[in-house]
Amino acid sequence: MIPFWPLFLAAVVAGFVGALDGIGGAVVLVPILTMAGVDIREAIAIGSISAVSISNSAAPNFLRRHLPNLKLGGVLELFAIVGAIIGSVLTGMTSRHFLFLFCGISLIISWFALWRAWRIKPHLTAMEDAALYKQTMLVGSYYDSESGKTVVYEGRRPYLGSLCMFGVGLMGGLLGGGGSVFTVLVIDLVIGFPTKVALTMSNLMMGTVALASLSIYLEKGLIDAKWMIPTVLGTSIGALLGSRLLSQLKGGVVRAIFLCVLIVLGLEMIYNGQVLSR
């Protein structure tokens, strides 16, 4: 059984890392909780709570900088939410070893997604009338403070992206987060938006996608107040600090540390899954 303060501190770390990297706290909290002996289904529900909490606390800073593409976000959210509702129902039906394996493999995939996001830089284009390009959901722009230029980007394959987001929602429902690492992957690789936009869109969307799952966990009675309170308070503080420090810290350093943690946790979960299946 995990006491209040250790979980609170873990949630602060999860919120901080989540806000810096545009991902939900589930990838950090679910393995910690399960290793502490919490049932994986209850850990998944707490993961959903952390995703909503991080999104609520970190997204305001990104919105003020006009980074997320809200139009495409609205469309992708729809597909992800349908997937999340189905995924949440399957969480109660799936066996433990499958969930462990699924979580582990998902973390390894997340590792690749983040590694790619770290390496690729968005292409910069100077535009005179960016407002004109904001008429469609696949085109957008934002001011990049590092380069001092307005970045205009154009996406592609919206239908394939929407279909992928259904799968992302399904995984989010099963894993307990908004599936934010996969959202980054879809928006970046499939739709072709800059990584920075993908990270912030993922951060905003994971709140609503996890919300769909969370409602079902509430109905199933998987939310325990003694774990919910430190998680919400910790992730709120962590995400607030993380989003404030985002512009001051070198993202590469933070991501490099997190990538190491992520791969260790992913392998640990796969190991747990294999042990349980014997």
Place this chain on the structure above:
Amino acid sequence: MKNVARVKLLSRLDMEPLLSAVLRGGALLSAAFLIAGLLVGRAARPADLPAVSEYEIHAISIPRLLQTDLSRFGSNTFWHHFLVDLGFVTLMITPYARLILTWFYLVLVKKQWRYAAFTGVVLLLLAIVMFSDVVLSPGISGILQWYPFGG
């Protein structure tokens, strides 16, 4: 003239700062309720409560959760449970409020019906799972009998 002024005012409205304020406000309010709930729980211990917040938040929907809490008015644990549950509900309502604001902005300011329709469907789906008494699990589990990983 009034309509022209109204249109000009609306066109100058920027959605992102509004959404930002809603999310930030919701996060702060939720944390405040939870801290208040914790403090009340601590104050009532050890005579009235076995341990701080050792209970399951379980309800078919958000209105039912609050209804159950209110029905316990007068009991020793009422304020503790009510404030903690209110913090949880505020956490859940916040992203929903962000979507409602987005929908109004798309309809009233931008008049972009296609995107408003997508956001509207998202709102409807979430309203069903959050606020209605529709139990999704048994209905869907019947359909998903084929699922190969059932434990």
